[in-house]
Amino acid sequence: MSLEPTATSPASAHLRAVNKFYGDFQALKDITLDIPPGKVTCLIGPSGSGKSTLLRCINFLEEYDSGEVRIDDRLIGYETPGGKRMSGRRLREMRCDIGMVFQQFNLWPHMTALQNVAEGLERVRGLKRAEATARAREALAKVGLADKEANHPSRLSGGQQQRVAIARAIAMQPRIMLFDEPTSALDPELVGEVLAVMKQLAAEGMTMVVVTHEMGFAAHVADRVVFMERGELVAAGAPREIFQHPTDQRLASFLQGYRERNSLDF
Amino acid sequence: MFSFQTIVENLPTLLGAARYTLLISVLGCAQGLILGALLCAAALSKRTALRRAAGLYVSFFRGVPLLIQLLVAYYLLPVVGINVPPLAAAVLTVGLCAAAYLSEVLRGSINAIPKGQAEAALAIGMSPGDLWVRVLLPQALKIGLPAIVNELILLVKASSLVTVVGIVEITRMSQSIASSTYRYLEIYLAAAFLYLAINLVIAAAGRLLERRLTV
Numbered sequence: 001m002s003l004e005p006t007a008t009s010p011a012s013a014h015l016r017a018v019n020k021f022y023g024d025f026q027a028l029k030d031i032t033l034d035i036p037p038g039k040v041t042c043l044i045g046p047s048g049s050g051k052s053t054l055l056r057c058i059n060f061l062e063e064y065d066s067g068e069v070r071i072d073d074r075l076i077g078y079e080t081p082g083g084k085r086m087s088g089r090r091l092r093e094m095r096c097d098i099g100m101v102f103q104q105f106n107l108w109p110h111m112t113a114l115q116n117v118a119e120g121l122e123r124v125r126g127l128k129r130a131e132a133t134a135r136a137r138e139a140l141a142k143v144g145l146a147d148k149e150a151n152h153p154s155r156l157s158g159g160q161q162q163r164v165a166i167a168r169a170i171a172m173q174p175r176i177m178l179f180d181e182p183t184s185a186l187d188p189e190l191v192g193e194v195l196a197v198m199k200q201l202a203a204e205g206m207t208m209v210v211v212t213h214e215m216g217f218a219a220h221v222a223d224r225v226v227f228m229e230r231g232e233l234v235a236a237g238a239p240r241e242i243f244q245h246p247t248d249q250r251l252a253s254f255l256q257g258y259r260e261r262n263s264l265d266f
Numbered sequence: 267m268f269s270f271q272t273i274v275e276n277l278p279t280l281l282g283a284a285r286y287t288l289l290i291s292v293l294g295c296a297q298g299l300i301l302g303a304l305l306c307a308a309a310l311s312k313r314t315a316l317r318r319a320a321g322l323y324v325s326f327f328r329g330v331p332l333l334i335q336l337l338v339a340y341y342l343l344p345v346v347g348i349n350v351p352p353l354a355a356a357v358l359t360v361g362l363c364a365a366a367y368l369s370e371v372l373r374g375s376i377n378a379i380p381k382g383q384a385e386a387a388l389a390i391g392m393s394p395g396d397l398w399v400r401v402l403l404p405q406a407l408k409i410g411l412p413a414i415v416n417e418l419i420l421l422v423k424a425s426s427l428v429t430v431v432g433i434v435e436i437t438r439m440s441q442s443i444a445s446s447t448y449r450y451l452e453i454y455l456a457a458a459f460l461y462l463a464i465n466l467v468i469a470a471a472g473r474l475l476e477r478r479l480t481v
């Protein structure tokens with residue numbers, strides 16, 4: 001399969017009335033949201049509010065039950081809204097353009113850093129070994145890990161592992177990137193190096209959707225912040241509106257709780 | 267009087283028979299791994315029919331003694347018009363049986379791999395085939411290695427059952443030498459040490475491989 005990227009322009013994503021159930025439990029309630037191209041959208045909200053579920057619907061790692069999720073104008077997961085599942089091949093083709101970074105890094109432990117990054121280029125993009133390796137090296141250099149290519153994940157710090165995971169995603173030349181709490185599993189002193197790489201990506205004009213508890217990152221890097229609670233999209237707006245002038249009561253109390261936890265540490 | 271002479275004289279013959287022991291257990295194990303991987307994929311599949319089929323297969327081949335399986339294969343295959351040499355029938359049957367056990371070993375190993383690894387593969391657009399071959403199986407083989415080595419050792423010992431389809435491996439050969447030389451103790455001891463030697467080598471190779479796979 002050769003899926004050489006044709007365009008590297010940033011993609012937009014559009015959710016329309018998306019619902020997701022786990023049995024009787026409704027994890028996403030009628031979510032409508034537009035992710036603008038080339039911008040950073042941060043998803044915030046209490047644990048269990050459906051942030052990961054929403055993020056994972058965008059690359060169809062989680063199957064939504066009704067509504068529409070589109071990358072640009074292409075519906076993902078189903079052939080038509082509410083219709084039959086799309087073929088595995090077409091889904092994979094769409095996923096090539098959507099990078100994802102996980103809380104737990106999810107590197108493949110039996111491969112070196114370089115192999116982790118080159119694997120998708122070879123197997124999915126269909127590049128020759130030499131070219132895949134060259135591109136993987138570029139991606140590792142970009143996240144500042146050129147000298148660690150021969151290390152297995154177990155020989156890397158958490159921050160380094162997460163940067164390899166980012167390199168694995170960007171090497172595929174995605175047009176949109178999804179981050180699910182990329183710094184939550186890291187020791188505090190390692191958070192900065194990962195956020196720095198993400199800021200660099202944002203500056204390059206990548207479309208990014210970031211689930212995060214790093215309110216500093218959301219306030220300073222995000223173009224748009226979306227607050228979720230109990231499966232609902234409660235508020236969305238520019239960081240200043242969300243953080244300085246929250247109009248919604250639930251958002252205000254979430255932020256207050258956050259500020260109390262983070263300023264009364266000492 | 268204990269006669270070393272008898273052992274020395276008959277050792278080449280016993281070693282010749284050991285070829286069959288090795289051939290059947292190693293080829294049976296290899297076949298069991300390949301078929302076991304497919305069975306394991308079926309057992310972990312989203313399709314109910316595949317999971318059921320894999321479950322039935324495992325129940326049957328684990329639930330019926332290998333001896334009976336060999337006899338059934340030996341008498342059944344010609345009836346349905348398949349004429350294979352006894353050795354092929356034996357390897358095939360041992361492999362089918364080993365697959366049932368090895369598929370469970372692999373299934374347990376794959377369940378031990380964090381789910382996120384498969385998600386990371388799917389997220390970059392990897393196909394299910396590549397996910398299995400590149401991500402899951404290499405790790406499952408490593409995690410399951412001690413159990414796989416166990417299985418191979420069990421197969422070396424179980425291979426003595428193939429005498430029922432007329433193959434002369436270590437056990438059958440030692441019986442035949444013992445009854446013609448009347449040196450039962452010497453010959454059976456020699457057979458015992460031969461099995462032991464084979465299994466020690468397998469165990470050592472397994473440990474070596476395990477160390478090499480550890481990163």
Ligand SMILES: Nc1ncnc2c1ncn2[C@@H]1O[C@H](COP(=O)(O)OP(=O)(O)O)[C@@H](O)[C@H]1O
Pocket residue numbers: 022025027045046047048049050051052053054
């Ligand atoms: N596989 C699942 N089965 C059942 N419930 C789930 C599953 N995944 C998530 N949930 C539930 O859905 C809700 C939203 O989960 P999630 O999207 O992970 O929240 P968040 O990322 O905001 O913490 C939670 O209440 C969680 O318990």
Ligand SMILES: [Mg+2]
Pocket residue numbers: 051052053181
């Ligand atoms: Mg989450």
